[in-house]
Amino acid sequence: MTISSTVSQDGTELTISIAGRFDFSSHQEFRDSYENINVKPMSYTVDMNDTTYLDSSALGMLLLLRDYAGGNESKITISNANEDVKKILSISNFEHLFAIN
Numbered sequence: 868m869t870i871s872s873t874v875s876q877d878g879t880e881l882t883i884s885i886a887g888r889f890d891f892s893s894h895q896e897f898r899d900s901y902e903n904i905n906v907k908p909m910s911y912t913v914d915m916n917d918t919t920y921l922d923s924s925a926l927g928m929l930l931l932l933r934d935y936a937g938g939n940e941s942k943i944t945i946s947n948a949n950e951d952v953k954k955i956l957s958i959s960n961f962e963h964l965f966a967i968n
Contacts, residue, residue, distance in 0.1 A: 872900040882914055929965070
């Protein structure tokens with residue numbers, strides 16, 4: 868599992884890329900990916916193109932990101948999830964909390 872983050876050139880968007888399993892072992896690395904940057908982005912993208920699995924702790928981590936980013940006012944997109952990951956997000960009703968594409 869690898870988590871990396873990239874800030875857009877203008878500093879308004881943070882992209883967090885998750886490769887491999889997204890589970891409890893990712894907790895600190897995931898938090899560091901958005902807490903340890905020098906800017907406060909206006910929007911976030913969680914790129915799950917290379918995410919093979921997520922569990923309930925990963926769902927909790929996404930909710931922590933949402934709270935950190937401003938709760939109901941946050942702009943977070945979950946992108947490039949495979950069908951298995953999309954199914955878990957859908958069962959959890961995350962489409963009401965995040966933009967999923």
